[in-house]
Amino acid sequence: MKGMGNMGNMMKQMQKMQKKMMKAQDELFEMEFEASAGGGMVTVKANGKKEILDVEIKEEVVDPDDVEMLQDLILAATNDVLNQVDQKTNDTMGQFTKGLPGGGMF
Template sequence: MRGMGNMQGMMKQMQKMQKKMAEAQEELGDKRLEGTAGGGMVKVIVSGHKEVVEVTIDPSVIDPEDAEMLQDLIVIATNEAMSQAEELTNSTMGQFTKGLNLPGMF
């Protein structure tokens, strides 16, 4: 019978951890991470859920003759912001899987 008590305690701990994970995931969506390129001429802001929420382009970099440069700056800024979002996700959600050795988890 002692094993059943341990199992119930473990289930309660898992439920508590699931709740904390859901709260942390929700909080990630409220975070904003910024990537810039061209000395700040292009700025991309993404959420902690890795969704682009804002793009700001300084009008001085808009050159109809050189659209490729602007495209490159947008890609650079977006990748930088996404990288920051990935790091934030790993550090936030990784705390829940530390030491569990679960394949495929964060």
């Protein structure tokens, strides 16, 4: 019957870790990230859920004869902010998967 006590302790540990993981995920989802391109001409803000919250475009970057440049700046800033979210997600949630098979795959 000694093995049953260890199993109970292990289940408690898992529940405790799950609560910590959920709290960390909730905190991550509430975070805001910001990235800019073109020396601040385009700025994109996102949250930890990878939802774009805001896009700011400086008036002087809007050139009807060069729409492609504006598109490139928006793409660069958006990709940068989403990469920031990915990195923070891996840093935050990876602590819960270290040492597990397939761990760190967030």
